[in-house]
Amino acid sequence: MDHPVLTAGAVAVVTGGAGGIGLAAATRFAQRGMKVCIADLGDDRLEQAVSAIRAHAGAGAEVVARPTDVSRREDLERLEKEVRDRFGRVDVLMNNAGIQPGSALLDPAPWERILAVNLWGVIHGTQAFAPGMIRQGGAGLIINTGSKQGITTPPGDPAYNVSKAGVKAFTEALAHELRNTPGCSITAHLLIPGFVFTGLTARGRTEKPAGAWTPEQTADFMLERLATGDFYILCPDNDVTRPLDERRILWAAGDIVENRPALSRWHPDYADAFAAFVKAGTGGKG
Template identity: 70%
Template structure:
């Protein structure tokens, strides 16, 4: 069994589709017989990615579209939606996956913050707002998958702009699913993909070989498809180093900062280091 939207004849649009998780998702969905549009910044990388996806598609290049798109710009996303509609008739699966992580700091520069927020958060907002109405109007099973991050939940120190965007994606996707499930006759659902450590160009940091702790993009997409079939909203991915049980304890501790009135980011506060270790140990023993 697969999700009812992930069948031959459906149409998928994947932003950030030229590499990493996006390319793995595009290739997998093309192999299932979907028509696939990959959207990313233009150039050779996008053209090569289209060839990879076409090689996996039963219909070959005729069922694959590559559109150069800057998702931070609403007019570019509007063009993307119209282009897909003209070519394939509409969209059934939207994966708002484009993201950047150049690093950030406080105070940082306005330019750095604007770029990260523009792609990681506004890109998801634009994609959701522009594609959703026509997806719902199709009256067909549909999916909107937004790529979040564990950093948007536990907000570790070191990259505040990225954390802000991914926390925003989480809140947006929760609100989106609430809206969809309260829309009469709506067959579209929203889901938040929360990857673990995945070896992609975004996380490589100069490395050419996958670290043992990391999953591949294809592993991550395979897990995503399993959890979509199961109906999960929060698709919380493990990796080779962090099992779900550890993620759960970290997430519970982060929420506990508010409930217990601890300092923010107390997991990294020396006065709370021992208490955090004991909290993890209690979880491992239960």
Template identity: 65%
Template structure:
């Protein structure tokens, strides 16, 4: 069984749709017969994405709208364009994000750009689109792309980690409010990718930017898994990859929460005094 919002003729809006996970989602939804709206920055990138989809699905009904999700007014223009073209929205995938390295004491502009895109882009998309989706009175989906880094918080990119931790909290609160809104048939899901080979992940295997590392999933694998989990009704779509099993992911997440419960130093998984204890914890059955 599939979700009633993912059937031929329904309308999907995807941000960050010109590449990576967003493009893979757009390709899959188009192949399933959905009308697909691609939102991203860069007109040329959007045209290339449309061409890639039409190569696979020539009959796809597509709309591309150049949109910077950091700009609330731009997201409002996107919603208006979709309403004019298709009259409704059944699926919203708030996926646009930026990565890169950061530092706690790094430049303010870097922090603001990451939070504006990764967090405020999700908030803008949800607040602009969800009221109309609820008012339609039909089943719908809001899928927000988070990250395992927003849960286990590995050192090296605190701005990205903070943004994705906030997306997790926002999406949990969103689902709680949706399910307690009378007559609301919209449900939220938190997509939690693992190691996925996209333009954001850096160099490919052997330094070749076009070669997928063995440990990574493709964006297409991720979307296949996402659809399976949505069909099962799972809110948390925790994705494994070729490097890390779900069992190991769960151990890492349990340990991260244990820092608070056991009053260990934060990020103790990377603390030399706790490295052996973490390895023993992972090895327990």
């Protein structure tokens, strides 16, 4: 059973909707008879995405596309006005746009753009859309796409980790704010994908690795968990199980509680302890 908001006639806005998880989610929304606006960069990509959605949801699917740079507050404010003028309301906002060009700790070049898109894009989108969603009344969903890298913060791409850690903290604060707003029935949710084969993760590969999920699998899992009311939508994939994710997350939190070195999971002195910790919680699997 679907979440009650995800019904025919409801309106969904998906940033980063021209590809990957955003396109898969937009397609699933349209297949339920929802009116959908996808926001992204690149006129050709947007046009192709609209065609792809209609190919799966039917030629009569009500889908529009708007070029949008989520790092620009004015773009999100314009998008909100255009969607509300077109459809009269917004029931679902999915702040999904993100980039991962790679980063190094002491190289400032990519940091500003990564934070501007991945973190400020979520903040801009929420601040542009949430007030109107609250005023219109009724139930609604705000779904922000985070990352496991924003929770366990593995070495190798610090700017991305920082941006997604910020999305986690922002979305937690948003959920608290919404549930304590009188008369508000909007709920916030943090989508935490596993390894998903998209343009963001392909890195030159043309075939999906065996360990990866498809964007469609991720969107379907998201819909299942929204129906049960999950805030943290922690997605597995073909390599990593839920129990393994849980042990990794618990170990990361344990660094603080146990006063271990930062990122001790990757510290050679803690390799055996981490392996034993994982085995104890997964039965040696994963």
